[in-house]
Amino acid sequence: MATLLDLKSIHKSYGAVQALNGVSLTVREGEVLAICGDNGAGKSTLIKIVSGAEAATSGQVFLRGKEVHFASPADALACGVATIYQDLALAPRLQVYQNIFMGAELTRATFIPFLRILDKKKMSQAAADYLGRLNIEIKDMKAPVASLSGGQRQAVAISRALRWQASLVIMDEPTAALGVRETAQVLDLIRQLHDQAVTIIIISHNMEDVVAVATRIVILKNGLKLGECLTENLTAAELSRMIALGDLGDRNIIRQTAVE
Amino acid sequence: MTEKYQNFLRRYGTALGGLALFIFFAIAAENFLNPSNLLNVLKQISFLTILAIGFSFALTTSELDLSFATVGSLACVVAGGLIYHQFSPILAIAAGLFAGLAAGVINGLIVTRLKVPSLIGTLAVSSIATGVSFWITGGVAFVGRWADAFLFLGRGQLVGIPVLVFWTLIIAVFSLFVLKQTRIGIHMIFTGENDEAARLGGIPTQKMKVLGLSISGLTAGFTGVLLASTLSSADPTAADGFMLTAIAAVLLGMTMIEPGHPNVPGSLIGALTIGILSNGLILMGVEYYVQDIILGMIIIASVSVSASTITKAAFSV
Amino acid sequence: MKCKKIGLARTAALMAVFFLTTTQAFAGDFKLGIVVTAMSSETHARTAHAAEETARKLGWDVTILDSQANVQKIVSNLENLAQAKVNAILVCMGKPVETEAGLAAVSKAGTPMISVMSGTSPHVMFDITVNEYEVGAEAALYLLGQLNYQGHILTQRYESHVGTRIRGKILDVVLAENLAVKVIGSHTMAKTKSWREDVRKGMEALLLQNQGKFQGIWASFDAQAFIIDDLLQAQGHKKGDIVMVSIDGGQETFRRIRDPNSLLTASVFIPFEAMGKKAVELMDQIVNKGDKKEELVTGPYLFLDALMIDKYNAPPEGEWPKM
Numbered sequence: 001m002a003t004l005l006d007l008k009s010i011h012k013s014y015g016a017v018q019a020l021n022g023v024s025l026t027v028r029e030g031e032v033l034a035i036c037g038d039n040g041a042g043k044s045t046l047i048k049i050v051s052g053a054e055a056a057t058s059g060q061v062f063l064r065g066k067e068v069h070f071a072s073p074a075d076a077l078a079c080g081v082a083t084i085y086q087d088l089a090l091a092p093r094l095q096v097y098q099n100i101f102m103g104a105e106l107t108r109a110t111f112i113p114f115l116r117i118l119d120k121k122k123m124s125q126a127a128a129d130y131l132g133r134l135n136i137e138i139k140d141m142k143a144p145v146a147s148l149s150g151g152q153r154q155a156v157a158i159s160r161a162l163r164w165q166a167s168l169v170i171m172d173e174p175t176a177a178l179g180v181r182e183t184a185q186v187l188d189l190i191r192q193l194h195d196q197a198v199t200i201i202i203i204s205h206n207m208e209d210v211v212a213v214a215t216r217i218v219i220l221k222n223g224l225k226l227g228e229c230l231t232e233n234l235t236a237a238e239l240s241r242m243i244a245l246g247d248l249g250d251r252n253i254i255r256q257t258a259v260e
Numbered sequence: 261m262t263e264k265y266q267n268f269l270r271r272y273g274t275a276l277g278g279l280a281l282f283i284f285f286a287i288a289a290e291n292f293l294n295p296s297n298l299l300n301v302l303k304q305i306s307f308l309t310i311l312a313i314g315f316s317f318a319l320t321t322s323e324l325d326l327s328f329a330t331v332g333s334l335a336c337v338v339a340g341g342l343i344y345h346q347f348s349p350i351l352a353i354a355a356g357l358f359a360g361l362a363a364g365v366i367n368g369l370i371v372t373r374l375k376v377p378s379l380i381g382t383l384a385v386s387s388i389a390t391g392v393s394f395w396i397t398g399g400v401a402f403v404g405r406w407a408d409a410f411l412f413l414g415r416g417q418l419v420g421i422p423v424l425v426f427w428t429l430i431i432a433v434f435s436l437f438v439l440k441q442t443r444i445g446i447h448m449i450f451t452g453e454n455d456e457a458a459r460l461g462g463i464p465t466q467k468m469k470v471l472g473l474s475i476s477g478l479t480a481g482f483t484g485v486l487l488a489s490t491l492s493s494a495d496p497t498a499a500d501g502f503m504l505t506a507i508a509a510v511l512l513g514m515t516m517i518e519p520g521h522p523n524v525p526g527s528l529i530g531a532l533t534i535g536i537l538s539n540g541l542i543l544m545g546v547e548y549y550v551q552d553i554i555l556g557m558i559i560i561a562s563v564s565v566s567a568s569t570i571t572k573a574a575f576s577v
Numbered sequence: 578m579k580c581k582k583i584g585l586a587r588t589a590a591l592m593a594v595f596f597l598t599t600t601q602a603f604a605g606d607f608k609l610g611i612v613v614t615a616m617s618s619e620t621h622a623r624t625a626h627a628a629e630e631t632a633r634k635l636g637w638d639v640t641i642l643d644s645q646a647n648v649q650k651i652v653s654n655l656e657n658l659a660q661a662k663v664n665a666i667l668v669c670m671g672k673p674v675e676t677e678a679g680l681a682a683v684s685k686a687g688t689p690m691i692s693v694m695s696g697t698s699p700h701v702m703f704d705i706t707v708n709e710y711e712v713g714a715e716a717a718l719y720l721l722g723q724l725n726y727q728g729h730i731l732t733q734r735y736e737s738h739v740g741t742r743i744r745g746k747i748l749d750v751v752l753a754e755n756l757a758v759k760v761i762g763s764h765t766m767a768k769t770k771s772w773r774e775d776v777r778k779g780m781e782a783l784l785l786q787n788q789g790k791f792q793g794i795w796a797s798f799d800a801q802a803f804i805i806d807d808l809l810q811a812q813g814h815k816k817g818d819i820v821m822v823s824i825d826g827g828q829e830t831f832r833r834i835r836d837p838n839s840l841l842t843a844s845v846f847i848p849f850e851a852m853g854k855k856a857v858e859l860m861d862q863i864v865n866k867g868d869k870k871e872e873l874v875t876g877p878y879l880f881l882d883a884l885m886i887d888k889y890n891a892p893p894e895g896e897w898p899k900m
Binding site: 291294296297300303304307332334385394398399400401417487490491492493495496497498499500501538539542543545546547548549554 | 614653658660672675
């Protein structure tokens, strides 16, 4: 598998606090990479740097082999890196299709240059199509997002990544604050997205979920990378223990990757 | 069924209240239903409506504009002053509009660049606008017999209907179109709904806020020009009195159609309701202070229904 | 939501009851509409209330409409009264040039109009007023006379109102001819809702700055003079220390002129009550008794006399000067 994203020696400090202390990692095309670790391990900071929300203090980010500097989430988006935030960043009062197309509406030109007319019909159809691809059924594209269930809202947020034709989707705690059934639904969504040949980075506290959807896991601790492991035959309990002990033992594959 | 009924009431309750008021005056107030009186009401609410629509653009992006009334006065003085000094009406109109737009842009920059809350920033600009108006006029209104072409803007009639009514309709329809059918419109709505989400989605939210406040300034400028024309004079406080009534119209509008949110048809019905109330009370011979008391009650009642949007706009940076 | 609906309904019901009880409902035969520029101004309110009282004695129905100093509101008030088909309209302290559109609407509806202290308009029968130029001259000459045409004075001006502006200009003319009297400090009041505070601050500074150096004070209207009077009293000045002259008149003015502690020396009394009363009486004569306007008033103005009031002719409490 080709390398999609390459992070080299990322440092990030907030004043005297060192959040990331030289983390390097690779994301390969088509994988679902989970980033795990205790609170304060540096997961969120790392994600913010990749998504363009914050700049690294030092270190380099390569996308498809080219160094990139994301000044804003919009910058990252333009390069095909989409982030789905924990709070989903939706506008609840607005309609399903409007939310899916937020900031990237389909329009037609008018005689006034900056006044572009919304192509509501086209957007509505495309929105239904995206949701269909994720196997999610929302009958009314014009229903306000506020009327949807938690799982459906996740689907709307994830559809946005499809709309952006993102090649890399970053998901921040996608199953936090969801019930059992909705969690299953969201995990299914992630698999569907994966089937669409989208590469995914996921942050989660829920080991069950991580083991269920991820193909590879990176474990951070105190701003450093502890190691990496594959999820084959890995149980959630085992993963928890590795994080708690701060030791991956035999499962650590980091040395092998280095040799490659 | 009951849910449907409740939803209908939620969206159109206030409009039905306005209708009830209309019917009440039709029965109780002599001469109310005269076509000339109804046209009179439509004409009288035009300034109010145009200002209210502008204000709702600012509020759509979750910013308050408390300067629109005095900015309207400033535009009135600028346009009137140029006409008074024999400049061409076209130049005077353009200058009036520009004064309004400039004030709006300044409001926008103060809010987005200097990070001053709009509640405070626009109030400050309001004070500046008043100061400039008095500076220009020295406190004395420009008055005189002005060019007919200029006076037509505010006093003219087309097919027996005051031109002011057409201006209001054109602005209302165009605003509705911009907000509901265009990309800029939905970007402003997203900015107001969820600033952070909109920004993460790539919408230039700061620009949208500047735009919302600029439109408010521009409509205030237009109102000022219309006032100068209608009154054929330019008083440095000409539009000041519209502040509270225009805000009341918007607030009343926020209790209907899209409850809790500023919307053009709502503002229109809100202004119409206030206009009908004021006219009907006068026709019935009610004491003058009653209007003020009722206006205050309308504001309280409306805000109690749709408080969140206003509070957010008032107290967020 | 349901709660709020009920709340709204209750408010609406309250509003309905409220304005039904305050409705005069135009029961009588003759309806008079009074359009006032700003009821918040004491002189406007005095004129309107005197007119109202006179009209009620004649058995008329009266509606007073306030325009809150908003020119456009004067216009809409006039238009609404024309639509209400009232029998006559009285305009108090109007602005005929700016509100021409409203006056035209009334005259088109055939409603007779008289104005008070407004200036003239072709749509209005006549304007009842005092001659502001004369009033200004009386005040200025009284002040200079008391100073024996020499010394220093402070002035409190107001340029945003036509009447007070004229008074100030006439003072300037008088001073230009009498060079031994010098203005050593002047404050111009801003047109704001907090004008009282503005006057207080401005004059306080001038009084301190020029302590002991001035013998007279000129104020463009009485309510300004009251504020200055209070400042001077607080600083321990006694009647006679300083000559203070202003214009407008009224019960509070007379009280201060009589008051041995007050520094207000004199004021030109403008008969606001008499003007309001006269307007209604003349309206009655013309509209109901068939008198010809030309026989009652020649020209566009009916001038009433203003009267200089000082301690020698100030009326006792509750009474008005004998004109």
